[in-house]
Amino acid sequence: MNLNCYLDVNPEVAAAVAAGKPVVALESTIISHGMPYPQNVETALNVEQIIRDNGAVPATIAILGGRLKAGLTHDEIEYLGKAGQNVAKASRRDLPVLVAKGMDGATTVTTTMMIAHMAGISIFATGGIGGVHRGAEKTMDVSADLEELANTPVMVVCAGAKAILDLGLTLEYLETHGVPVIGFGTKELPAFYTRRSGFAVDYEIDTPEELAKTFKVQRDLGLRGGILVTNPIPEEYSMDHEVINKAIDEAVAESVRLGIHGKAVTPYLLAKVKELTGGDSLDSNIHLVYNNAALAAKTAAAYCRL
Ligand code: PSU
Numbered sequence: 001m002n003l004n005c006y007l008d009v010n011p012e013v014a015a016a017v018a019a020g021k022p023v024v025a026l027e028s029t030i031i032s033h034g035m036p037y038p039q040n041v042e043t044a045l046n047v048e049q050i051i052r053d054n055g056a057v058p059a060t061i062a063i064l065g066g067r068l069k070a071g072l073t074h075d076e077i078e079y080l081g082k083a084g085q086n087v088a089k090a091s092r093r094d095l096p097v098l099v100a101k102g103m104d105g106a107t108t109v110t111t112t113m114m115i116a117h118m119a120g121i122s123i124f125a126t127g128g129i130g131g132v133h134r135g136a137e138k139t140m141d142v143s144a145d146l147e148e149l150a151n152t153p154v155m156v157v158c159a160g161a162k163a164i165l166d167l168g169l170t171l172e173y174l175e176t177h178g179v180p181v182i183g184f185g186t187k188e189l190p191a192f193y194t195r196r197s198g199f200a201v202d203y204e205i206d207t208p209e210e211l212a213k214t215f216k217v218q219r220d221l222g223l224r225g226g227i228l229v230t231n232p233i234p235e236e237y238s239m240d241h242e243v244i245n246k247a248i249d250e251a252v253a254e255s256v257r258l259g260i261h262g263k264a265v266t267p268y269l270l271a272k273v274k275e276l277t278g279g280d281s282l283d284s285n286i287h288l289v290y291n292n293a294a295l296a297a298k299t300a301a302a303y304c305r306l
């Protein structure tokens, strides 16, 4: 692959991929932009350990000094966590510029899928994906994450999407682009902080083995694109619907008032919701990521057995 001249695959990850052993990719926007320091670093390291405990090798993905990195050292994770918002949020359109300039970038779902695929990694765990924003009929604000799911063959395990988005339109977009949306143990799309959204998913699947088989069939049939697995937050960490929805409505209204646009929209809304709900939402966020990491590792292990 001629992309290899820009890509550094960590030796442990490269050995696992070459040997057909399970590997799980992880994104770095959640570290630099999604949580405050030092909880972000602590969470990122715990997530890697959970993946190991469930039989897979973790590969946290980022852009460092213009290099596409699949698999970071603990020092590199610490660096990204401390640097926080000073590291550019890197989506697809940022990638060539950051690499050419030798800069750092925190990878979103989009660029994590891209780099995972370049490194031969098929399964990726995160918190929430981007989607169609509320008011998109006027702003045309649709996350590049959806386009990436339509094109890149990586399974993304998430806790659904936050209601900062228009969840109904997000599902319509994924349907149009042929992306299977699976509820893990549920027929309803989870809404990140809560287990329910009121929107049905395409299919319920209840085991990692069946997730792995579905992904294998998608690959065997030569179908383009990925699969979105939505895994509800564990009951004990889920938030009160009213509390979270009130905070989200307020955050969305404030972003419209301030005229926030472009790549700043999602980070603005996430920070505002966090501010309005205090530490509760951070704790929920951390635990849903742990839950997704465990499911992704089990699914990666099952996929390797097929
Ligand atoms: N949604 C969340 N948490 C996140 C993100 C989205 O609940 O951390 C991040 C992810 O990295 C996602 C990106 O890929 O934001 C989407 O940004 P945008 O809407 O600008 O495409």
Ligand code: MN
Binding pocket: 141, 142, 143, 144, 262, 263, 265, 266
């Ligand atoms: Mn956007």
